[in-house]
Amino acid sequence: MPRSDTTRPRPAWFFREYEPVGIDLGSPAAVAAYDRNQGTDPDADDALLDRLGVVAGSRLxxxxxxxxxxxxxxxxxxxxxxxxxVSEEMLAFAQARAERVGASAGWHRAGFLDYVHRAGHADVVTTKSALHQLPDFWKQQALLNVAGMLRPGGTFYLWDVIFSFPPADFEERLQRWIETAGRPEDQGFTRADFEAHVREEFSTYAWILEGMLERAGFEIVSHAPRTPTHGEFVCRRR
Structure with missing residues (x-):
């Protein structure tokens, strides 16, 4: 079973990372639907791992x-x-996926802010479609934690809903994204899902993330805004 890798109890003012925002993923059925809607693709995963130089013996x-x-x-x-x-349901699904193919991995119930990596410095840390769950103040703390678990020269990969459009254009750009990205029920994330993301979650601008990454001790190797609403950063720990 996944173990809990957290530190001491947090003060009352600390961000409640275990109370998820956005889509409700509190049941096995909801997690299975999320996996389907996310478009899980092992070939795409392998292509990313190749880009990041993850090979036998790497620590990710x-x-x-x-x-x-x-x-x-x-x-x-x-x-x-x-x-x-942070989700026990997600980790149970992930562990079952690993067991089906005979893959051995470590599974840890923890968040961006309280995960303590005890297995030696990582070569690569990744996060996809998740950092937006933290407000900007807490994103900065999360990035400091990421830097602390990476070896010097190690790679950090970030993919997320990241805004690269001019702030003055926010209404037009977000409305266009919601209208084009939303899918019918059972065919992907719906328009209501994207509306809830914008209303309740904490996606931010690329130029804000650039400053956060640099202050956390990263050199930005590349920044690719794939669309005005999505992008990736590949960084190296200084």
């Missing part, structure tokens, strides 16, 4: 690992792979 930590596909693919190629998530 995937924060907010969700249903675990990236962790499983890393483990299958011989990496020491760790999946971290």
């Amino acid at each position: 930590v995937d924060l907010a690992c969700g249903t675990g596909s990236l962790v499983v693919q890393a483990a299958r190629r011989g990496a020491e792979a760790h999946g971290v998530d």
Whole structure:
């Protein structure tokens, strides 16, 4: 079973990371639907792992690992792979995925803010479609934690809903994204899901994340805004 990798009790003012925002993922059925809607693709996972140089013997930590596909693919190629998530349901799904293919990985119930990596410095830390669950103040603390678990020169990969449009254009750009990205029920994330993301979650601008990454001790190797609403950062710990 996944173990709890957290530190001492937090003060009352600390962000409640275990109270998720956005889509309700509190049941096995909801997690299975999330996995389907997310479009899990082992080939895409392998392509990303190739880009990041994850090979046999590499140590990878995937924060907010969700249903675990990236962790499983890393483990299958011989990496020491760790999946971290606050959701017991997500971790159970991920562990079952690993067991089906005979992959051995470490599963840890913890969050961006309180995960303590005890297995030696990581070579690669990844997070996809999850950092937006933290307000900007807490994103900065999370990035400091990421830097602390990476070896010097190690790689941090971030993919998320990241805004690269001019702030003055926010209404037009967000409305266009919601209208084009929403899918019918059972065919993907719906328009209501994207509306809830904008209303209740904490996606931010690329230029804000750039400053946070630099202050956390990262050199930005590349920044690719794939669309005005999505993008990735590949960073190296200084």
